[in-house]
Amino acid sequence: MAGSADEPVSSSGSTPAVVLVEPQLAENIGMVARAMLNCGLDDLRLVRPRADWPNEKAVAAASGADRVLEQARLYPSTAAATADLNLLFATTARSRAMTKWTLTPRAAASEIRRATAAGIGVGLLFGKEARGLGNDDVALSQAIIAIPLNPTFSSLNLAMAVLIVGYEWRMAANAVEAAAVATATVPGAVLQLPKETAPATAEQLQGLFEQLESELDRCGFLRIAEKRPIMVRNLRNLFGRAGLSAQEVRTLRGIISCLVAGPRRPRGGGGGA
């Protein structure tokens, strides 16, 4: 018994994690757990749920999927909940004023399968019932999953959205292909990294963002307070969309450090503007 209680059923990377950001109703969390287990998913992560946790109403709504609820982990932020993951999908019905790869659940499912087969940790982000994901969470994600429903009545129950994405993930089981070898930055190829290259974790990306923004604050690029949030978001979106490898993140951080140090701190020869 000892030592196994805290271990998740599936190790990170084998199945996608479902990340609920600020879910409002415990019943919905329970229904999500049920829908997840229907699809064979069990890695549930909760970011600041409004209801007390653990919660009896969630257990009742889970209709037997207690295991998923018992293993669910709580986090103070989306960044913390996704720190060990490499590839985040933001599920949304509303269109966003962001340049973002947008996939149907079906197209996303085969990408997710390819990713997890290659050891890439995948997170599926779902926002609160009333309003969906905030733009900051969307910006953290590498791509959007848009569920193509009735445009005149697209208000989808939270657990229903989880079910559709999970169902497509399950249906894609036979469509897994061997991990691809080429890198590419076109839609549909988001997960194709050279075999020897580890994709960045969300935590590594976060480190890059924080370094970048702190430097941009310092140099005055972000000095207009009203505009700062949207500028930060757009930058994160831009880099998040790129599907960076861990090595590329290190390279970018080195570039930022170097640019900051810049001409003020001569380091001998070498090029540079």
Added chain:
Amino acid sequence: MAGSADEPVSSSGSTPAVVLVEPQLAENIGMVARAMLNCGLDDLRLVRPRADWPNEKAVAAASGADRVLEQARLYPSTAAATADLNLLFATTARSRAMTKWTLTPRAAASEIRRATAAGIGVGLLFGKEARGLGNDDVALSQAIIAIPLNPTFSSLNLAMAVLIVGYEWRMAANAVEAAAVATATVPGAVLQLPKETAPATAEQLQGLFEQLESELDRCGFLRIAEKRPIMVRNLRNLFGRAGLSAQEVRTLRGIISCLVAGPRRPRGGGGGA
């Protein structure tokens, strides 16, 4: 205003009808209505719902899909609810001791699209929350839709089952093909009827079954009371599975009448044992 209140939004045959057989909870009916409208479906039929109808809890759970609830029609039996329909799918998670064509929701979706495009009325049958459809309702159907979920946890919320079938129906919108011309009795070709042939309605099939069973009662074929229900079910299943045309039903009924009249009533020449 006059004359339009009772008209369904979609005429029979343009979209599949969702038939809930003995639903237990009003909340689930509301969630079904919401899931239906998410997918662009609005023909909801209720067979002996346990809750009072109309029902405030259903309206609350529908989250704005009131229109579907307001138009929902109540029926005393599955046969009455499907009398105007030609092709019935029984949605089920349990396997049945019946020989039956079984399709995934995805395969069924393209069949449904082909059928409705050809003017064939389609009904999707869903059973009560706890136990699903009874075998008699399954036997009435031409095929089974089996949702391929986690075999170790397949207990699916009623509205979730409706959503998956409706979602696949919606996704199949681009896969509609011109109505096929060939008849066939192999799986996947269930809806292909010659253009000039009208498929039988459930009411016509019911008439055939009643005639057949009454004759079988009379001749003693169904005399063992304990065995009668299962024998009737198996017969209905057999004929239901055949995807009979209206003409074929008339032919069969004529055959039954003729067999009953048989050698006792000479009608002149002609072969026959």
